[in-house]
Every structure is written in C-alpha cells, then in structure tokens.
Amino acid sequence: MDAPAACIVCATGLYDTEEQTCRPCTERVAANLRALPGPQGLYAQLADALHPGSSSGGPAVSGSRTAPLPVRLEVLNAMTERGPVLGPLEGWVRDWEQHGRATVDETGTLQQRLDHAVGTLRFNLNWAAAQHPAFADFADExxxxxxxxxxxxxxxxPPVKVPVACHCxxxxxxxxxxxxIDCRHCGAGYGRDEMLHLTPTRRAAA
Structure with a gap:
C-alpha cells in the first residue's frame, strides 16, 4: 500500500480533501499574513520601534559613553523597499503573477505597497496552498x-543565547x-542535536 501523501510544509499526512498542504498549515500562513498589513499591523508598528530605547524593546541609551545612533538600523532596513519584509513579499507576488494569480503594484507609499502585496497573497492563498510547487518555501519565508x-x-x-564550549x-x-552552528576557531560543525549537547560554560551555569 502506498504511503499517504504528506503536507509539504509540516510533513503531516493529508486528508483526501487536502491536496499538498494541510488545513492547519494553510490557516497558520493566513494568520501570519493577517498580522502584517494595516495601520495596526506589524509593518506599521516598525515606525514606533525606530528609535533606540523605544518601548519596542530596543537597546536603552542612558549611561552610554558615546552618542547613540538616531535610529535602529535593523528596524530602518526592515522598513525599506528592498528590505527583508516588503522585498520578499513583492517577490512572491511577482512569482504568483507568472501563474496568473496576482498583480504587482509598486505605486503608492511603502505601507500601501505592503498592504497590496499581502492582500493579493491572501486572496490567492488557497490556490497556492493546493498547487504552488514552492508553497513550503513561501510559508517558511x-x-x-x-x-x-x-x-x-x-x-x-529574541531567543536567549547560552554560551557553550566547543571541543576545541x-x-x-x-x-x-x-x-x-560552526566554530570559527577550529571549523568544527555541529547539527542541532550535537549543538544542544555541548557543555555549557560556567557563565551559562551561573
């Protein structure tokens, strides 16, 4: 007997009514898309996180011996046209356009472009979940x-990082x-399981 088809995102077995992506993964992608656009969305909230020491959790500036940067560069980069948010989303819109399932619109403000990109991706989400060969890559990105x-x-x-000792x-x-992780000192490479079994340093234990 053939093995049941598996979801291309999470590898869970599919029901007969599901094509290549399971319903929970499709719903999770939909929820992620809904969190992005609009005046209350995560992209718009970047403006409030732009300045150091803001309530967003950025680094505090009091007590610094040098003048702080006027903005948080990683946040500013995330707000730009070719940054790690709008750039990839519009890239997927261009990809889906080749399948006849989206229309690129690079007019208006960056917020308007973000809203348009998310809107067209949401509108065509069920098609992509069922048929797009790279839907798992889209979900991951x-x-x-x-x-x-x-x-x-x-x-x-951000996740807490713990100091551990490489074998060197x-x-x-x-x-x-x-x-x-790879050790830059000796070049040793550790997969996830090996990495998690490395010995914590005394600083981590403290």
Whole structure:
C-alpha cells in the first residue's frame, strides 16, 4: 500500500480533501499574513520601534559613553523597499503573477505597497496552498518575516543565547531556534542535536 501523501510544509499526512498542504498549515500562513498589513499591523508598528530605547524593546541609551545612533538600523532596513519584509513579499507576488494569480503594484507609499502585496497573497492563498510547487518555501519565508517583525517591535523577544564550549575550547553562543552552528576557531560543525549537547560554560551555569 502506498504511503499517504504528506503536507509539504509540516510533513503531516493529508486528508483526501487536502491536496499538498494541510488545513492547519494553510490557516497558520493566513494568520501570519493577517498580522502584517494595516495601520495596526506589524509593518506599521516598525515606525514606533525606530528609535533606540523605544518601548519596542530596543537597546536603552542612558549611561552610554558615546552618542547613540538616531535610529535602529535593523528596524530602518526592515522598513525599506528592498528590505527583508516588503522585498520578499513583492517577490512572491511577482512569482504568483507568472501563474496568473496576482498583480504587482509598486505605486503608492511603502505601507500601501505592503498592504497590496499581502492582500493579493491572501486572496490567492488557497490556490497556492493546493498547487504552488514552492508553497513550503513561501510559508517558511513568511514565518521568518513574522519573527523578524515581532522581535523588532517587541512583540517577541529574541531567543536567549547560552554560551557553550566547543571541543576545541572556544566559546559558542547557541539558542533553541538555531539549526546548528560552526566554530570559527577550529571549523568544527555541529547539527542541532550535537549543538544542544555541548557543555555549557560556567557563565551559562551561573
């Protein structure tokens, strides 16, 4: 008997009514898209996180011996036309346009462009989940965009990094969201399981 078809995003077995993506993964992608646009969306919230020391969780500036930068560069980059948010989203719109399922619109403000890109992706989401061969890549990239925005706006704190010892003695900093790490000192590579079994340093234990 043939093995049941599996979801291309999470590898869960599919029901007969599902084509290549399971319903929970499709709904999760839809929720991620809904979190982005509009005046209350995560993209608009970047403006409030732009200045250092803002309530978004950016680095505090009091007590610094040098003058702080006027803006947080990683947030400013996320707001730009070719940055890690609007750039990839409009890239997917261009991709879906080749399938006759979207229309690129690069007019208006960056917020308007973001809203249009998300709107057309949401409108065609069921088609993409069922038929687009790279839907898993889209879901993964959208997840990364959401994490970046939530971290920048303070909705999600960056994962805590713990210092561990490489076999050569070099200290590496790892977190639970990492797939692995390479030691720049000796070149040793550790997969996720190996990385999580490295010995924490005394600083981590403290």
């Amino acid at each position: 959208l997840h990364l965009i959401l994490r970046r925005l939530r971290t920048a706006t303070g909705a999600e704190k 003695g070099q200290i590496l900093r790892v977190s639970l969201d990492m797939d692995g």
